[in-house]
Amino acid sequence: MTKQHLLEKVRTQKPLIHNITNIVVANFQANGLIALGASPIMAQAIEEVAAMSSHADCTVLNIGTLDHANVLAMIIAGKSANQKGTPVVLDPVGVGASEFRKQSIANILREVKVTIIRCNAGELAALANVDWQAKGVDAGEGQLDVQNVAEQVAKQHNCIVAVTGVKDTVTDGQTTFQIEGGHNLMPLITGSGCLLSAVTGAFLAVADGQNLQATATALAFYKQVGENAAQNAIAPGTFAVELINSLYSFTSEDLRDNMTIVENTGIQL
16 A cells, blocks of 8 residues: 555545544644545534444544543444444543543543554653653653554554654554654644544545554655645744645655654563
């Protein structure tokens, strides 16, 4: 499966992506999916999420602004996606910031078979119970062997773990990709990571089960989209607009190979 094949499949098939997401980024996430070529639905009422996920090609769960009803809706939607056999993306936004977030993610991971956890280094540390100085929902600061910890978390939850940062790491616990690129304006806008989770969901929706390759391809694509957007942006405000534009205009011919397979650490935590 090639990057070209996946990107064109997204734009041809226009997969339906069900997002239970946070109030800060819902509009940005929806517009980004539309620009990419996918079809978003933003539904979180407990009464309808099972039906929405049963119709969708992928379900994206984002805990950015959660409450008890929201967590229950995510579990219901995730179980519905599991029954249908469609991918589930979990974005554990700020999971280390509060005990409620930690317990909510633990509940979701216990009840739902997650295809991929898409997180930053601080969120990965919280998932692995590694000491880390969280700063709200931002990545925060700490020392972490990202590749090793990501591989162990992937094995623990039997899923793919995608950790974004200056260099992205994508692993299923056995095979690990590292991805170069991106731009320093990307973390300066609200929702760039949340939108990436949704974009990854769109790639997974057309991956025909090749989920690790699809995840790595989505992250490689997104870094290059960010680089392209920065060429026409002078500051974070214009960058947010240009990121949407770049998702729309970036073609398979524009893509370069910016990911490599690295040796599995084989280290147990």
